[in-house]
Amino acid sequence: MKQLKIWLEAMRLRTLPVSISGVLMAIGITAWQGRFEWAPAILCLVFALLAQIASNFANEYYDYKKGSDKKGRVGPRRGVTEGDIKPKTLRNVTYLTLAVACAIGCCLIPYGGWKIIPVGVLVAIFVLAYSAGPYPLSYHGLGELTVFIFYGLVPVIASYYVIAHTIDALAVLASMTIGFMGVNVLLVNNYRDMEDDAEAGKNTAVVIFGRQMASTAYLFNGFMAIAMLSPLWVIVYFGDKMMLPKWTFLAPALYLIFHVVIWAMLNHRRGAKLNPLLGLTALNMLLFTIIMLLAFVI
Numbered sequence: 135m136k137q138l139k140i141w142l143e144a145m146r147l148r149t150l151p152v153s154i155s156g157v158l159m160a161i162g163i164t165a166w167q168g169r170f171e172w173a174p175a176i177l178c179l180v181f182a183l184l185a186q187i188a189s190n191f192a193n194e195y196y197d198y199k200k201g202s203d204k205k206g207r208v209g210p211r212r213g214v215t216e217g218d219i220k221p222k223t224l225r226n227v228t229y230l231t232l233a234v235a236c237a238i239g240c241c242l243i244p245y246g247g248w249k250i251i252p253v254g255v256l257v258a259i260f261v262l263a264y265s266a267g268p269y270p271l272s273y274h275g276l277g278e279l280t281v282f283i284f285y286g287l288v289p290v291i292a293s294y295y296v297i298a299h300t301i302d303a304l305a306v307l308a309s310m311t312i313g314f315m316g317v318n319v320l321l322v323n324n325y326r327d328m329e330d331d332a333e334a335g336k337n338t339a340v341v342i343f344g345r346q347m348a349s350t351a352y353l354f355n356g357f358m359a360i361a362m363l364s365p366l367w368v369i370v371y372f373g374d375k376m377m378l379p380k381w382t383f384l385a386p387a388l389y390l391i392f393h394v395v396i397w398a399m400l401n402h403r404r405g406a407k408l409n410p411l412l413g414l415t416a417l418n419m420l421l422f423t424i425i426m427l428l429a430f431v432i
Contacts, residue, residue, distance in 0.1 A: 149323075153289065160305060178292070184235035200334070277339065285312070312359075313359075378430070
């Protein structure tokens with residue numbers, strides 16, 4: 135039981151809504167448009183989850199190898215750093231998880247065609263490139279951009295394409311919404327770890343630009359996320375032949391309320407007290423997505 139808890143911590147469960155949300159958004163839009171298919175949707179969801187878990191494992195392993203994580207760190211416990219997981223075991227599990235994700239991705243070829251292979255290859259590369267390689271992205275202020283692309287644009291647009299066999303403007307806008315929301319999860323993580331990251335030479339955007347800029351970016355991202363779907367809110371308000379229910383407005387309303395509350399707490403907390411805000415930011419993103427999914431489906 136203890137080992138299970140250790141591995142669940144390594145998966146970073148509180149961050150997984152980031153990968154789930156993108157696929158759920160694509161599922162909702164395709165269902166609303168009458169293009170939904172169960173098989174590719176489930177495969178996309180499993181692939182996204184496994185890819186993020188592999189990325190989280192890789193991040194822990196390579197941060198350990200670089201000495202970025204240390205015992206008694208401010209953030210959540212790291213099993214390999216604390217000696218609960220052998221480094222070699224974590225490395226092997228990382229690559230095994232990524233291999234399974236790639237196998238699931240190959241199962242999507244009959245639905246999306248061979249053209250989705252380059253997308254899958256890029257995802258696999260960036261799962262590792264985020265923390266590893268000669269130029270680890272998270273160490274050079276590119277973590278947020280990576281999250282925006284690979285947890286926002288890619289999962290929504292690629293999932294939509296695989297399910298609907300086309301690309302839609304609404305899916306592109308929704309991918310940017312998910313991207314901005316996902317970036318905020320990373321911002322909270324790096325906001326908390328700023329001193330430790332700076333000491334370890336991990337130049338995240340928060341280390342480079344400071345906490346005040348990170349706080350402003352967090353607030354801005356939340357409003358930009360909702361603004362990206364402005365055409366959809368117009369459809370909800372004025373209605374058309376594919377009208378969504380008026381309670382769809384609960385999604386942006388609740389999201390922005392919780393977003394501002396979390397932002398206010400962000401500005402008055404430091405250290406371990408920031409840990410719950412990372413989970414709350416991810417849950418706020420997931421709540422928004424679930425309400426939108428229900429609105430699209432119903």
